[in-house]
Amino acid sequence: HSKEQGRNTYTFFTDQMNNDMHRRLKVEEQLRNALKNSELTVYFQPFVDIRNRKIIGAEALLRWYNPELGHVTPDEFIPIAEQTGLILSIGKFVLETAFAAAYHWQTYFNRQFKIAINVSPKQFRENKFVDLLKALLGQYDIKPSSVELEITEGVLLSGDLVINHNLSAINDIGISISMDDFGTGYSSLSYLRSYPFDTLKVDKSFINDITVDPGDLELVGAAIAMGHGLNLNVVAEGIETEEQYQLLNALKCDYGQGYLFSKPLPQAEFEALLEKQESI
Numbered sequence: 001h002s003k004e005q006g007r008n009t010y011t012f013f014t015d016q017m018n019n020d021m022h023r024r025l026k027v028e029e030q031l032r033n034a035l036k037n038s039e040l041t042v043y044f045q046p047f048v049d050i051r052n053r054k055i056i057g058a059e060a061l062l063r064w065y066n067p068e069l070g071h072v073t074p075d076e077f078i079p080i081a082e083q084t085g086l087i088l089s090i091g092k093f094v095l096e097t098a099f100a101a102a103y104h105w106q107t108y109f110n111r112q113f114k115i116a117i118n119v120s121p122k123q124f125r126e127n128k129f130v131d132l133l134k135a136l137l138g139q140y141d142i143k144p145s146s147v148e149l150e151i152t153e154g155v156l157l158s159g160d161l162v163i164n165h166n167l168s169a170i171n172d173i174g175i176s177i178s179m180d181d182f183g184t185g186y187s188s189l190s191y192l193r194s195y196p197f198d199t200l201k202v203d204k205s206f207i208n209d210i211t212v213d214p215g216d217l218e219l220v221g222a223a224i225a226m227g228h229g230l231n232l233n234v235v236a237e238g239i240e241t242e243e244q245y246q247l248l249n250a251l252k253c254d255y256g257q258g259y260l261f262s263k264p265l266p267q268a269e270f271e272a273l274l275e276k277q278e279s280i
């Protein structure tokens with residue numbers, strides 16, 4: 001009996017691995033032409049000032065619709081883009097689109113409008129990354145400090161010299177740097193001390209249960225206090241309910257992002273939301 005079970009387990013795993021491998025290859029194959037075929041779109045999710053719920057900026061988030069695969073989530077295709085190097089051209093597209101949108105919104109709505117853009121380790125490790133940012137700042141007349149590059153600890157893990165160089169060069173041109181998904185990695189604390197961060201984004205997994213789990217509430221409160229102690233702005237990600245919002249407001253969190261305010265939206269819909277706010 002146990003032998004049979006062992007064999008079944010073995011078969012199950014190989015089939016599963018086979019499926020995963022095929023899916024991965026298919027996604028990779030389709031991703032190679034996604035940019036060229038205009039299948040990638042940048043959505044924008046607002047983040048608000050916690051005190052008055054006013055939209056003060058947006059995070060650019062990639063969306064991919066492929067005719068064969070349908071919608072593919074960033075959590076699936078970003079790692080593949082990163083491993084294959086496709087992230088360099090895709091990331092450049094996101095930066096260009098986000099800078100153009102921010103330029104427009106700073107011109108017509110609010111000079112202080114902030115734009116947050118996710119940057120992958122491979123992009124950050126590139127020698128020319130800072131040149132690309134400088135070129136974009138030259139092309140679009142936006143305030144460098146209104147651009148926030150979101151990085152995760154993965155970017156810092158390698159301890160690569162190019163990364164240190166790029167981080168200080170970015171800091172020198174006045175672009176802001178956020179630590180994304182704070183709390184999900186292992187060495188956040190030492191990184192916060194060693195690098196010039198401006199903003200800390202508390203991961204949504206900690207926000208989820210703050211109304212029911214006293215431990216999580218305690219952790220989020222500590223993260224906010226620590227962020228403020230280090231002179232950082234603190235953003236809570238994944239706010240979905242009024243109750244979560246009220247607690248974060250009481251904890252003096254600076255900014256909030258989540259479905260309670262809005263899901264990520266196509267550019268035109270985001271602009272309609274902004275228009276409504278600004279005309280009040």
Ligand code: C2E
Nearest residue numbers: 061062074075078094118119120238239240257258259264
């Ligand atoms: P992230 O940077 O932490 O982005 C926040 C994620 O949380 C987004 O998922 C957003 O849609 C989702 N979210 C926002 N509010 C809520 C909420 O109230 N509830 C829940 N359940 N989720 C919420 P999304 O768009 O699927 O992106 C997933 C991840 O993919 C991002 O996490 C980021 O790491 C990566 N990503 C997305 N776009 C890009 C990009 O242009 N470049 C790079 N390098 N990575 C990207």
Ligand code: MG
Nearest residue numbers: 059118150180
């Ligand atoms: Mg992010």
Ligand code: MG
Nearest residue numbers: 180181201237
């Ligand atoms: Mg995050």
Ligand code: MG
Nearest residue numbers: 118152180181
């Ligand atoms: Mg993330």
